[in-house]
Amino acid sequence: MRWLLRTREIWLGLAIIAIIGGTTLRSSNFASIGNLADIFNNTAMLMILALGQMVVILTRSIDLSMAANLALSGMIVALLNSSFPGIPVPLLMLIATICGLAMGAFNGILVWKLDIPAIVVTLGTLTIFRGVIFLIAGGKWVNADQLSPGFIEMTRIQLLGLPLLSWFAIIIALLFFLVMSRTPIGRSLTAIGINPTASVYAGIDVGKTKFISFCMSGAAAGFCGFLWVSRYVIGSVEIANGYELSIIAACVIGGVSIAGGVGTVGSALLGALFLGVTNSALPVINISPFWQMAISGGAIILAVIFNSRGSGNKGRIILRQEVPKV
Amino acid sequence: MSEQKTIMRHIPDRLDSPLHSAIFSWQTLLLTVAIGIFVINSFASPYFLDPWSLSDATFNFTEKALIALAMALVIISGEIDLSVAAIIALASTMMGIALQFGADTPVLVVVGLLSGLVCGAFNGLLVTGLGLPSIVITIGTMSFFRGISFIVLGDQAFKGYPIDFAYFGQGYVWWVISFEFVLFVVSAIIFYALLHKTNFGRQIFVIGNNPIAAQFSGVRVGRVKFLLFCLTGLMSGVAAILLTSRLGSTRPSIASGWELEIITFVVLGGVNILGGAGSILGVVIAAFIMGMVTFGFGLQNVPGIVMSVFTGALLICVIALPIVVRRFRKGAIE
Numbered sequence: 001m002r003w004l005l006r007t008r009e010i011w012l013g014l015a016i017i018a019i020i021g022g023t024t025l026r027s028s029n030f031a032s033i034g035n036l037a038d039i040f041n042n043t044a045m046l047m048i049l050a051l052g053q054m055v056v057i058l059t060r061s062i063d064l065s066m067a068a069n070l071a072l073s074g075m076i077v078a079l080l081n082s083s084f085p086g087i088p089v090p091l092l093m094l095i096a097t098i099c100g101l102a103m104g105a106f107n108g109i110l111v112w113k114l115d116i117p118a119i120v121v122t123l124g125t126l127t128i129f130r131g132v133i134f135l136i137a138g139g140k141w142v143n144a145d146q147l148s149p150g151f152i153e154m155t156r157i158q159l160l161g162l163p164l165l166s167w168f169a170i171i172i173a174l175l176f177f178l179v180m181s182r183t184p185i186g187r188s189l190t191a192i193g194i195n196p197t198a199s200v201y202a203g204i205d206v207g208k209t210k211f212i213s214f215c216m217s218g219a220a221a222g223f224c225g226f227l228w229v230s231r232y233v234i235g236s237v238e239i240a241n242g243y244e245l246s247i248i249a250a251c252v253i254g255g256v257s258i259a260g261g262v263g264t265v266g267s268a269l270l271g272a273l274f275l276g277v278t279n280s281a282l283p284v285i286n287i288s289p290f291w292q293m294a295i296s297g298g299a300i301i302l303a304v305i306f307n308s309r310g311s312g313n314k315g316r317i318i319l320r321q322e323v324p325k326v
Numbered sequence: 327m328s329e330q331k332t333i334m335r336h337i338p339d340r341l342d343s344p345l346h347s348a349i350f351s352w353q354t355l356l357l358t359v360a361i362g363i364f365v366i367n368s369f370a371s372p373y374f375l376d377p378w379s380l381s382d383a384t385f386n387f388t389e390k391a392l393i394a395l396a397m398a399l400v401i402i403s404g405e406i407d408l409s410v411a412a413i414i415a416l417a418s419t420m421m422g423i424a425l426q427f428g429a430d431t432p433v434l435v436v437v438g439l440l441s442g443l444v445c446g447a448f449n450g451l452l453v454t455g456l457g458l459p460s461i462v463i464t465i466g467t468m469s470f471f472r473g474i475s476f477i478v479l480g481d482q483a484f485k486g487y488p489i490d491f492a493y494f495g496q497g498y499v500w501w502v503i504s505f506e507f508v509l510f511v512v513s514a515i516i517f518y519a520l521l522h523k524t525n526f527g528r529q530i531f532v533i534g535n536n537p538i539a540a541q542f543s544g545v546r547v548g549r550v551k552f553l554l555f556c557l558t559g560l561m562s563g564v565a566a567i568l569l570t571s572r573l574g575s576t577r578p579s580i581a582s583g584w585e586l587e588i589i590t591f592v593v594l595g596g597v598n599i600l601g602g603a604g605s606i607l608g609v610v611i612a613a614f615i616m617g618m619v620t621f622g623f624g625l626q627n628v629p630g631i632v633m634s635v636f637t638g639a640l641l642i643c644v645i646a647l648p649i650v651v652r653r654f655r656k657g658a659i660e
Binding site for chain 2: 062064110114115116117119120121123124125126127128130131132133134135139237242245248249252258259288290291292293294295296297298299300301304305308
């Protein structure tokens with residue numbers, strides 16, 4: 001099984017290298033270190049978001065509200081920054097993360113305490129969050145001239161040749177890796193996805209673990225809210241509209257199984273990178289950016305077909321599985 | 327907290343009387359909400375009760391509701407189709423292409439229906455033929471279908487549909503009764519009969535409750551699910567014709583974001599998102615609720631985005647309410 005997972009990631013890695021190689025034949029600059037670093041930087045936020053989403057999908061749930069959460073957290077810090085430029089930027093980053101965490105916790109509480117399916121909860125909160133942005137901002141945008149220079153610079157400061165934005169993605173990826181592989185909570189996230197019933201007998205609180213997964217995805221989305229506003233220098237209702245599906249697409253392409261229990265930090269990162277590399281390769285090989293959507297759609301379909309071939313038969317369950325209440 | 331209990335199953339000695347279960351049913355709850363919203367709206371704005379404005383209000387939701395009817399069946403069978411809005415975009419684009427070749431109205435209709443059907447069949451084939459999870463596959467086909475629209479149209483638009491084509495989205499059958507509304511009512515009756523009065527409908531429920539038991543009972547699970555995806559595609563094609571006719575143009579961003587609204591209709595209508603339970607009547611009432619809320623707020627000059635706060639809250643509250651009530655009742659029994 002472990003071997004299989006690893007080969008899946010190797011295949012995806014090879015596909016990414018093939019795309020980079022193929023594009024380099026057309027334009028020799030594509031594989032230059034500078035351009036690859038640019039692609040990585042452009043994909044940084046998608047990677048962080050995909051990691052958050054992966055944790056939720058592992059537990060057999062889904063978080064459709066991540067993009068709306070990102071937009072709301074981003075708007076909150078954008079408004080704070082424009083009204084009180086004195087607040088230090090690192091504190092704003094913390095505030096964005098906490099706002100996101102709170103929204104994730106709200107999703108998580110509804111899933112945990114009321115047993116409402118995650119897809120319904122996050123479908124509801126998705127629209128609520130978007131509406132709240134409009135309410136708190138009064139329908140206005142926060143533009144570049146309203147943001148403080150320190151706020152805008154935060155994702156652009158170069159450190160050891162990479163912008164800080166890339167470093168944030170690297171640090172968060174490491175953090176997720178540590179949590180997933182070295183802590184009990186990481187193990188239980190995977191365990192309840194593989195078999196919720198067995199997890200209960202093993203002493204894992206399924207509801208609480210799901211709650212924690214939503215807190216993680218919420219915090220990731222909130223942090224990206226800050227990054228998004230800082231990078232694109234705009235706060236509005238519309239930011240990251242429809243992005244929730246790109247996040248899920250990154251996970252699926254990476255090989256995270258929507259049925260839960262299958263997925264690693266590496267798979268989410270590679271899935272996001274695949275989308276990032278394809279998107280930046282298209283203009284280079286003279287394909288109109290209008291092709292982007294169809295190609296990522298095709299990639300999702302192929303990825304799902306490819307992954308399902310590898311997963312094999314899980315056996316038949318004749319009776320509906322019931323998770324005992326603790 | 328960690329103490330393990332066996333699952334207690336409460337099996338009643340006798341079923342509730344039909345009257346009792348009718349009063350405490352989901353549909354009654356929805357109907358109460360709908361009437362409440364109707365009354366509030368009529369007090370809030372003097373323009374609400376005008377027959378013409380009520381007729382205008384129906385345009386807000388009939389196209390989405392038509393798809394919601396088919397989506398309800400798909401969700402009851404335990405699957406989901408997130409690609410419906412993208413199918414509208416693709417079907418509308420195909421009609422636009424046909425228009426460029428000089429197609430007249432009947433041909434446009436056929437093209438719209440056929441492209442919807444083909445997209446639905448494509449989804450169905452991937453889900454049932456290859457046994458893939460519908461939620462991911464339809465996220466994929468969603469980008470794929472709409473992506474094709476973008477490839478064809480880019481930042482352009484198709485315009486200049488024939489004048490008689492406008493009847494589908496703008497015409498009235500009699501007085502204030504629009505063609506769209508009549509089509510919706512007729513489809514609702516057909517879907518009601520299909521789900522609640524036929525073998526096929528029964529099979530949908532069985533599959534939703536336990537697909538493997540259904541398979542062993544001789545239900546052709548794959549074929550039923552395939553047909554349901556085709557049906558959803560077909561209804562999306564119908565909605566594409568109505569919407570294109572109403573707007574008079576095709577852009578690749580047409581109907582974007584509808585998939586989530588349509589699923590809100592279905593879930594609000596009492597269909598269990600995990601499959602196995604639901605009714606067409608509930609979905610129809612939910613469609614009216616959403617239509618009236620949107621229209622009522624519009625009369626009060628509430629921006630659409632603020633309405634979405636209400637819509638989202640309504641969705642969560644309506645789902646949470648029965649769960650909370652049940653929990654309190656259980657607490658009372660113990």
